Amino acid sequence: MIKIEKVSIHGLEETIRGMRNPMNSWDKSDSGICKGGDDGIGCENCAKEVPCEHTYDHSFQLGKADHELMMKLAAGGPVHAKYRRMITVYLDITAPLYWWKEFDTYKVGTVANSCSTMHKIHAKEFTLEDFSHEHLIGFWETPLRETIEMLNKTRDLYLESNKKDKELWYRMIRLLPSSYNQKRTVMLNYEVLVGIYRWRKDHKLDEWREFCRWIKQLPYSEIITGDSEKMYADGKEVN
Numbered sequence: 001m002i003k004i005e006k007v008s009i010h011g012l013e014e015t016i017r018g019m020r021n022p023m024n025s026w027d028k029s030d031s032g033i034c035k036g037g038d039d040g041i042g043c044e045n046c047a048k049e050v051p052c053e054h055t056y057d058h059s060f061q062l063g064k065a066d067h068e069l070m071m072k073l074a075a076g077g078p079v080h081a082k083y084r085r086m087i088t089v090y091l092d093i094t095a096p097l098y099w100w101k102e103f104d105t106y107k108v109g110t111v112a113n114s115c116s117t118m119h120k121i122h123a124k125e126f127t128l129e130d131f132s133h134e135h136l137i138g139f140w141e142t143p144l145r146e147t148i149e150m151l152n153k154t155r156d157l158y159l160e161s162n163k164k165d166k167e168l169w170y171r172m173i174r175l176l177p178s179s180y181n182q183k184r185t186v187m188l189n190y191e192v193l194v195g196i197y198r199w200r201k202d203h204k205l206d207e208w209r210e211f212c213r214w215i216k217q218l219p220y221s222e223i224i225t226g227d228s229e230k231m232y233a234d235g236k237e238v239n
Contacts, residue, residue, distance in 0.1 A: 001132045001181065002207040003094040004214050010088045012219075016066050019073070019083040030063030047220070062220060074223045084190035084223060085109065092185050096132040098178040099207045109192045114184040121172050122158055126151045131179040134206070144177065151175055193224050 013031070020026050030045050047067035062070075073081045095103075100114075126148045133144055151172055158168040193215050201212040216225055 005092045007091045011086050013060050015083050015086040030065045034059050034061045070223050087190040094183040096179045111187040112184045122155050
């Protein structure tokens with residue numbers, strides 16, 4: 001299982017300014033506040049393909065010209081789409097340890113603070129819901145249930161020792177299966193998500209496929225999911 005929550009995205013306005021710096025084309029930018037103030041972009045300039053649903057909410061929205069430039073640069077690959085590194089995403093992810101081991105491949109451009117198994121492994125009784133067990137049915141669930149029972153017995157003994165018996169603590173750490181779900185608050189960016197989507201969208205793990213489906217739901221996800229390796233810059237200037 002994987003659970004994604006508390007998503008927030010930052011830096012779109014700053015990203016657009018930086019994206020237009022190389023060609024000094026700031027005057028061609030058409031993004032702005034939706035219907036807010038004298039320079040509101042208006043629905044006719046909104047980059048969304050469907051009629052926008054944020055009328056008069058004073059939110060910052062991407063304009064069509066800026067969106068077109070983003071897509072052109074994205075088609076040129078990471079060297080030209082440097083702006084994607086500036087769009088920052090914060091989110092909480094709860095996922096099994098076996099998934100986190102693969103996620104840790106994406107160390108560059110990411111920061112994560114996790115719930116600590118070292119300090120808080122004994123904080124609550126272990127239950128089946130603490131583990132990803134969707135594919136363990138019937139007989140195959142038995143070993144996990146037995147491990148949970150052993151973990152709880154060890155936990156009880158550890159608490160009875162007033163948390164002084166380190167050998168019992170070590171046993172809990174070493175008995176913990178890789179299916180144990182851990183929560184982390186993660187900071188990454190759109191460029192990191194490009195690499196994840198490219199290599200993980202058809203992965204055998206359910207968690208990766210679900211994560212990639214979440215990527216496709218992000219605002220302007222087409223600059224992530226577009227075929228960025230299909231073509232590279234042809235020498236033409238884009239502004």
